[in-house]
Amino acid sequence: MNRLSTQKGATLIIVLCVLILTAMIGAMIVRQSMTSLNIATNAQAKQLLFQSSDAALMKVQNASESLILTISGSLGRSMNSVSKSQEIVFCYQKNSADFFNVTRYSTIEWQDGASAPNGSISGTLGYCQVSQASRNFFTSGRNAILTQVSIQNIGTSTTSTESGAFTGHSLGTDAQSLNATAGGGNNTQSNQVIRVYAVSLMPSMSTASGAAINTCLNSHMNNPVVPTSSTPTEDSLKTISTCLNQLGVPFSTQYSDYNLVQNDLEGV
Structure with a gap:
Protein backbone atom coordinates (compact mmCIF):
# COMPACT_ATOMS: atom_id res chain seq x y z
CA MET A 1 0.00 0.00 0.00
CA ASN A 2 2.81 2.40 0.88
CA ARG A 3 4.61 1.45 -2.31
CA LEU A 4 1.53 2.35 -4.39
CA SER A 5 1.25 5.76 -2.70
CA THR A 6 4.94 6.41 -3.37
CA GLN A 7 4.46 5.59 -7.05
CA LYS A 8 1.48 7.96 -7.28
CA GLY A 9 3.50 10.73 -5.61
CA ALA A 10 6.41 10.24 -8.00
CA THR A 11 4.04 10.28 -10.98
CA LEU A 12 2.49 13.54 -9.76
CA ILE A 13 5.93 15.15 -9.40
CA ILE A 14 6.88 14.07 -12.92
CA VAL A 15 3.63 15.47 -14.33
CA LEU A 16 4.20 18.77 -12.52
CA CYS A 17 7.75 18.98 -13.88
CA VAL A 18 6.49 18.32 -17.41
CA LEU A 19 3.83 21.03 -17.02
CA ILE A 20 6.37 23.54 -15.71
CA LEU A 21 8.77 22.72 -18.55
CA THR A 22 5.96 23.07 -21.10
CA ALA A 23 4.94 26.44 -19.64
CA MET A 24 8.53 27.69 -19.78
CA ILE A 25 8.92 26.62 -23.40
CA GLY A 26 5.59 28.25 -24.26
CA ALA A 27 6.63 31.50 -22.60
CA MET A 28 9.90 31.52 -24.54
CA ILE A 29 8.05 30.94 -27.82
CA VAL A 30 5.58 33.75 -27.09
CA ARG A 31 8.42 36.10 -26.14
CA GLN A 32 10.31 35.26 -29.33
CA SER A 33 7.15 35.79 -31.38
CA MET A 34 6.56 39.19 -29.79
CA THR A 35 10.17 40.20 -30.51
CA SER A 36 9.84 39.11 -34.14
CA LEU A 37 6.54 40.97 -34.44
CA ASN A 38 8.12 44.10 -32.97
CA ILE A 39 11.01 43.91 -35.44
CA ALA A 40 8.58 43.43 -38.33
CA THR A 41 6.45 46.37 -37.15
CA ASN A 42 9.49 48.66 -36.89
CA ALA A 43 10.66 47.65 -40.36
CA GLN A 44 7.21 48.29 -41.81
CA ALA A 45 7.01 51.67 -40.07
CA LYS A 46 10.39 52.75 -41.48
CA GLN A 47 9.31 51.67 -44.96
CA LEU A 48 6.02 53.58 -44.74
CA LEU A 49 7.77 56.71 -43.47
CA PHE A 50 10.33 56.54 -46.28
CA GLN A 51 7.58 56.12 -48.88
CA SER A 52 5.61 59.07 -47.50
CA SER A 53 8.60 61.42 -47.64
CA ASP A 54 9.54 60.17 -51.09
CA ALA A 55 5.99 60.70 -52.37
CA ALA A 56 6.06 64.33 -51.22
CA LEU A 57 9.38 64.97 -52.99
CA MET A 58 8.06 63.38 -56.18
CA LYS A 59 5.09 65.76 -56.04
CA VAL A 60 7.52 68.67 -56.02
CA GLN A 61 9.56 67.24 -58.87
CA ASN A 62 6.46 66.65 -61.01
CA ALA A 63 4.70 69.91 -60.14
CA SER A 64 3.46 72.05 -63.02
CA GLU A 65 5.70 74.85 -64.24
CA SER A 66 3.09 77.55 -63.67
CA LEU A 67 2.52 76.42 -60.09
CA ILE A 68 6.22 76.42 -59.26
CA LEU A 69 7.02 79.81 -60.75
CA THR A 70 4.08 81.80 -59.45
CA ILE A 71 5.08 84.38 -56.86
CA SER A 72 2.19 83.41 -54.62
CA GLY A 73 3.25 79.74 -54.59
CA SER A 74 5.49 78.25 -51.97
CA LEU A 75 8.37 77.53 -54.34
CA GLY A 76 8.08 80.93 -55.96
CA ARG A 77 8.35 82.65 -52.58
CA SER A 78 11.42 80.64 -51.69
CA MET A 79 13.20 81.45 -54.93
CA ASN A 80 12.46 85.15 -54.63
CA SER A 81 13.31 85.38 -50.94
CA VAL A 82 16.24 87.65 -50.15
CA SER A 83 16.96 85.72 -46.97
CA LYS A 84 18.56 82.31 -47.42
CA SER A 85 17.57 81.29 -43.91
CA GLN A 86 13.83 81.35 -44.46
CA GLU A 87 11.92 78.10 -44.84
CA ILE A 88 8.50 77.89 -46.51
CA VAL A 89 6.46 75.21 -44.70
CA PHE A 90 3.27 73.33 -45.51
CA CYS A 91 1.66 70.04 -44.51
CA TYR A 92 1.47 67.48 -47.31
CA GLN A 93 -1.87 65.74 -47.61
CA LYS A 94 -1.95 62.94 -50.16
CA ASN A 95 -5.69 63.10 -50.80
CA SER A 96 -5.89 66.89 -51.06
CA ALA A 97 -6.82 68.33 -54.46
CA ASP A 98 -4.03 70.93 -54.20
CA PHE A 99 -0.49 69.96 -53.31
CA PHE A 100 0.36 73.65 -52.74
CA ASN A 101 -2.31 75.81 -51.16
CA VAL A 102 -1.45 79.51 -51.10
CA THR A 103 -3.77 80.04 -48.13
CA ARG A 104 -2.19 77.31 -46.02
CA TYR A 105 1.53 77.78 -45.68
CA SER A 106 3.82 79.22 -43.04
CA THR A 107 7.32 80.66 -42.95
CA ILE A 108 9.95 80.15 -40.28
CA GLU A 109 13.05 82.32 -40.20
CA TRP A 110 15.88 83.21 -37.87
CA GLN A 111 15.70 87.00 -37.74
CA ASP A 112 18.58 89.33 -36.85
CA GLY A 113 19.22 89.53 -33.11
CA ALA A 114 16.75 86.76 -32.24
CA SER A 115 17.75 83.86 -29.98
CA ALA A 116 15.49 81.38 -31.80
CA PRO A 117 13.66 81.00 -35.12
CA ASN A 118 10.31 82.77 -35.54
CA GLY A 119 7.70 80.39 -36.90
CA SER A 120 4.69 82.70 -36.79
CA ILE A 121 5.78 85.34 -39.32
CA SER A 122 2.98 84.42 -41.71
CA GLY A 123 0.72 82.45 -39.37
CA THR A 124 0.74 78.81 -38.36
CA LEU A 125 -1.68 77.24 -40.85
CA GLY A 126 1.11 75.51 -42.76
CA TYR A 127 2.42 73.35 -39.93
CA CYS A 128 1.21 69.78 -39.46
CA GLN A 129 -0.58 69.19 -36.17
CA VAL A 130 -1.04 65.91 -34.36
CA SER A 131 -4.57 66.66 -33.19
CA GLN A 132 -6.83 69.24 -34.77
CA ALA A 133 -10.59 68.82 -34.70
CA SER A 134 -11.31 71.12 -37.64
CA ARG A 135 -8.74 69.63 -40.04
CA ASN A 136 -7.08 66.28 -40.69
CA PHE A 137 -3.35 66.68 -41.32
CA PHE A 138 -2.55 62.99 -41.79
CA THR A 139 -1.52 61.53 -45.15
CA SER A 140 -2.84 58.02 -44.45
CA GLY A 141 -6.41 56.86 -44.06
CA ARG A 142 -5.75 55.49 -40.57
CA ASN A 143 -4.33 58.79 -39.28
CA ALA A 144 -0.91 57.22 -38.80
CA ILE A 145 1.56 59.41 -40.74
CA LEU A 146 2.17 63.15 -40.90
CA THR A 147 4.38 64.63 -43.64
CA GLN A 148 5.62 68.21 -43.41
CA VAL A 149 7.40 69.84 -46.36
CA SER A 150 9.86 72.74 -46.06
CA ILE A 151 11.49 74.71 -48.88
CA GLN A 152 14.64 76.78 -48.45
CA ASN A 153 16.60 78.98 -50.84
CA ILE A 154 20.23 77.86 -50.51
CA GLY A 155 21.69 80.28 -53.08
CA THR A 156 22.74 80.06 -56.71
CA SER A 157 24.72 77.38 -58.48
CA THR A 158 27.87 79.47 -57.91
CA THR A 159 27.30 79.91 -54.16
CA SER A 160 25.84 76.50 -53.29
CA THR A 161 27.97 74.34 -51.00
CA GLU A 162 27.46 71.31 -53.26
CA SER A 163 30.75 70.26 -54.90
CA GLY A 164 31.45 69.56 -58.56
CA ALA A 165 32.63 71.60 -61.55
CA PHE A 166 29.17 71.86 -63.14
CA THR A 167 27.02 71.31 -60.06
CA GLY A 168 23.91 73.48 -60.15
CA HIS A 169 24.08 74.28 -63.88
CA SER A 170 21.67 73.18 -66.58
CA LEU A 171 22.30 70.11 -68.72
CA GLY A 172 24.44 70.88 -71.76
CA THR A 173 26.54 73.54 -70.01
CA ASP A 174 30.21 73.37 -71.01
CA ALA A 175 33.31 75.24 -69.90
CA GLN A 176 32.98 77.78 -72.69
CA SER A 177 29.35 78.66 -71.99
CA LEU A 178 29.96 78.60 -68.24
CA ASN A 179 32.35 81.54 -68.56
CA ALA A 180 30.83 83.20 -71.60
CA THR A 181 32.17 86.67 -72.32
CA ALA A 182 29.68 89.46 -72.94
CA GLY A 183 30.81 93.06 -73.57
CA GLY A 184 34.35 92.31 -72.48
CA GLY A 185 33.28 91.13 -69.01
CA ASN A 186 32.85 87.78 -67.33
CA ASN A 187 29.20 86.70 -67.56
CA THR A 188 29.19 83.51 -65.49
CA GLN A 189 25.88 81.70 -65.76
CA SER A 190 24.19 80.49 -62.59
CA ASN A 191 20.86 79.02 -61.57
CA GLN A 192 18.79 79.40 -58.43
CA ASN A 218 6.44 74.67 -35.72
CA SER A 219 9.40 75.98 -33.70
CA HIS A 220 12.41 74.27 -35.28
CA MET A 221 13.98 74.40 -38.73
CA ASN A 222 15.49 71.71 -40.94
CA ASN A 223 18.54 73.85 -41.66
CA PRO A 224 18.94 76.66 -39.12
CA VAL A 225 20.94 79.63 -40.42
CA VAL A 226 21.90 81.82 -37.46
CA PRO A 227 22.53 85.54 -38.14
CA THR A 228 25.85 86.89 -36.88
CA SER A 229 23.96 89.30 -34.62
CA SER A 230 22.10 86.50 -32.81
CA THR A 231 23.04 84.50 -29.74
CA PRO A 232 21.15 81.21 -30.06
CA THR A 233 20.02 79.00 -27.20
CA GLU A 234 20.98 75.34 -27.17
CA ASP A 235 17.39 74.24 -27.79
CA SER A 236 16.85 76.64 -30.70
CA LEU A 237 19.75 75.09 -32.63
CA LYS A 238 18.00 71.72 -32.76
CA THR A 239 16.67 70.67 -36.14
CA ILE A 240 13.22 69.12 -36.54
CA SER A 241 14.88 65.71 -36.86
CA THR A 242 16.89 66.17 -33.65
CA CYS A 243 13.80 67.30 -31.77
CA LEU A 244 11.72 64.31 -32.91
CA ASN A 245 14.57 61.91 -32.18
CA GLN A 246 14.87 63.17 -28.61
CA LEU A 247 11.13 62.66 -28.14
CA GLY A 248 11.38 59.09 -29.40
CA VAL A 249 9.06 59.70 -32.36
CA PRO A 250 9.64 57.45 -35.42
CA PHE A 251 10.41 59.67 -38.42
CA SER A 252 12.08 59.83 -41.81
CA THR A 253 13.70 63.00 -43.19
CA GLN A 254 14.64 63.28 -46.85
CA TYR A 255 15.71 66.25 -48.92
CA SER A 256 16.41 67.04 -52.54
CA ASP A 257 18.04 70.01 -54.27
CA TYR A 258 16.56 71.58 -57.39
CA ASN A 259 17.77 74.07 -59.99
CA LEU A 260 15.60 76.74 -61.54
CA VAL A 261 16.61 76.36 -65.18
CA GLN A 262 14.82 78.49 -67.78
CA ASN A 263 11.33 78.16 -66.36
CA ASP A 264 11.89 74.53 -65.50
CA LEU A 265 12.68 72.87 -62.19
CA GLU A 266 15.31 70.20 -62.56
CA GLY A 267 16.44 67.86 -59.80
CA VAL A 268 20.14 67.63 -59.06
Missing part, protein backbone atom coordinates in the same frame (compact mmCIF):
# COMPACT_ATOMS: atom_id res chain seq x y z
CA VAL A 193 19.10 76.39 -56.11
CA ILE A 194 16.40 75.43 -53.62
CA ARG A 195 16.33 72.59 -51.13
CA VAL A 196 13.11 70.73 -50.34
CA TYR A 197 12.79 68.76 -47.10
CA ALA A 198 10.12 66.14 -46.40
CA VAL A 199 9.74 64.99 -42.79
CA SER A 200 7.35 62.08 -42.15
CA LEU A 201 6.51 60.88 -38.65
CA MET A 202 4.28 58.45 -36.75
CA PRO A 203 2.97 60.10 -33.57
CA SER A 204 0.95 57.01 -32.57
CA MET A 205 4.14 54.94 -32.10
CA SER A 206 5.49 57.35 -29.51
CA THR A 207 4.63 58.25 -25.93
CA ALA A 208 5.38 61.93 -26.58
CA SER A 209 2.50 64.37 -26.19
CA GLY A 210 0.87 65.97 -29.20
CA ALA A 211 1.87 69.40 -27.92
CA ALA A 212 5.55 68.42 -27.74
CA ILE A 213 5.48 67.00 -31.27
CA ASN A 214 3.72 70.11 -32.59
CA THR A 215 6.45 72.26 -31.02
CA CYS A 216 9.10 70.32 -32.95
CA LEU A 217 7.25 70.99 -36.19
